[in-house]
Amino acid sequence: MELYLRTKNTASAVALADIPVVEYVELYNDLKERMTQERYHVGHYFATETENGLKFYMLLLDDEQGDVLITSFVPDYYASGLASLTAIHQAFHPFEREMHELYGIPFDNHPWLKPLRFSHDRRDRNSTMDSYPFYEMEGEELHEVNVGPIHAGIIEPGAFRFICNGEQVLHLEIALGYQHRGVETEMVKSDNRLRQTLIAESIAGDSAVAHTTAYAELSEKLMDTEIDEHLQRERFIGIELERMAMHLADTGALATDIGFQLYQVACEALRTVTINTTQAWCGNRFGKSLIRPFGTNHPLTEAKVEIIRRNVADVRRRYMELRSDILQSQTLLARFEQCGLVPREDMKRIGGVGMAARSSGLKRDIRCTHPSGFYASGVAHEPVLKHDGDVMSRLATRMDELVQSADYIEQALASYRPSGKLPAPNYNAQFKADALSFSFVEGWRGEICHVALTNAEGRITKYKIKDPSVHNWLGLAIAVRSEGISDFPINNKSFNLSYCGHDL
């Protein structure tokens, strides 16, 4: 029997009946072998409640063939005797931890079965943030430094526990889960699609466009309609503009963290131009209200195309200058090079995705492996790869991707004659019944995955979201090992992971 259903990121939703239901032991043995190959990585893995207990779904990505492999299994009622996949492939750790937290599934031999996000409907109500089992080390010369959970500035809550020998970090443990937003529950609470869209926009404020695109594509697959080619092109421009804005912000933030005023103010100025362009387009600097399922309220016009074209060209030109300055700045290079190394092997082991993975030489990019929309039809994306895996690599990846995004936008606009008329959003279409719909979108941070299950009436009954941060937080913990504790901030900024994307 086939273990997996093979489908594409562009295909429409799959019927639940078509997804093979396999024996866990067989799946386990297959994954044990399969996941050693670099071409596979885990897209999502979750459990959902049925009348007879739990049913598990897993989505794997095959980077070589561009396939998405879907499978499911139903364990016994108590879901006992499931051997932990994390024990052999650590990339599974956040998923198994989440299921353990929500349903109390005892994964055997899981090396790190700790709570993930303390959601309000967790199984063990006695497991609170105050009783989080931090890793401990004994030693006269060691000291612990706890940072957070209340952020000293304006960012979100998260506890960072360092174990240091003097200035040197031996171990960092990151405990998140302070927000209890219940996003996934909110998504299924009401059938109001506009409400769902707005929630999707708020999953992570810095990836509003990418997350909303993921929601929109997911719901369009459930509608089973053709999407206007022009609409796809405009979404593409929205995502790439967001990527430009965030990469600019992070370049500036990295300069801030080493006290380099000049590059900081230069990047801030360019970022303002970029997000103001998005504002001129849709009325919101972060691209909220830009993406809607099936249509849009903000179609591009000749005038708007001209604004975007001019501003993007301007930002690109000024950024090129800045980039060549940054690459020659010795004091900056002295801080960033050979700092916070995450070797390729480690990145692969923890299942790193997105630009952080590409900075370690690991080619994970939905835009080229599983393209959808305009990425499939309009551009042949070649990911930027860096091989050192240090802070400088992550900065260099950002800088190259920014220029690449500017080129893509220019290219997408060059031959574009906007009609100014695109379909209006559709919030009422009937969804396919008993189906599983998923979408993968490469946001600026990495692959975003949304999965939805519908019931017999075509209502969404289960909605699962995965922000790339879920994979990459562990990468940050690895990066700072044996670094000076004072270099933690630049490492943190070089990943710039999302707290709210993790604390759904």
Next chain:
Amino acid sequence: MLIKLLNTLLMIVVALSITGVINRTRAVWAGRKGIRFFQHVYNVELQMRKGAVYSTTTSILFRIAPCVYLGAALLAFLFIPVANLEPMLSFHGDIILVAYLLALSRTALILAALDTGSSFEGMGAAREALYGALVEPALMMGMATLALFCGYSSFAEIFSMARDLDMNLTVVLVLVAYVFVVIMFVEAGRVPVDDPRTHLELTMIHEVMCLDYSGIDMAMIHIAGWLKNSIFAIIAANAVSVAFCFHWWFAAPLAILGTGIAIGVVESFRARNKLTRNTTFILTIVAMSALVLLTGFLLIQNIEI
């Protein structure tokens, strides 16, 4: 007496203005208008009108530390002459007293930081103690060079006798000034050693030791910082004016502009050091001042090499 008052007044002007010049220089390079020139003074004035909050884990040590910090800095401040003027206080060997008053003020703050029991402040205290210990030889040898030239060991006498110096010593004096300016980078906690504007506790040195202070205590720490800045700036400016133009109206503006602009430019155009590189940076100053002392000695003795 009038001269002594003028001297103190000038020192106060220097102390208050340096931060303003730094901020303005940075703003110009960033293409900004910048904050008011004396904004830092208004901020401190505001803090002085506020009460202080104390953590329950701290002891009396934590409360008296700002007074000791400010008192020691103020006393040291009164020994410094502006070029040809006379300082308020002076006696033989006061250069040693000044050096150790500065060390005392640092010790007070380090103990207070440890007293809070915070892991951040403990790290800051450890860093401050290390850099303080490393920079001290540079300070002593810089002062020794000045004393060597004049044969005196009080600031007032050194600079009052300095006008008869041989022109050969000009280059050494300029280097002494350089050493003092760089020492000021370390003592004042500016880039590349420390960054007073950073919000990242894990990277801080001086700022992290003051995290638990508020209100009037914070104001005292700020004022002491300005006083310490002016001490180093004036010594550096004096050394330069000995070589070129030994008048207070030359030395005081030079102290304000020279150090202020130097710090502002450095902070605009370079990154902070990696923390481990700071020790190398400070030891380089120490080596530099040893070289200055040796060169000065050879020149004074007219030893041909």
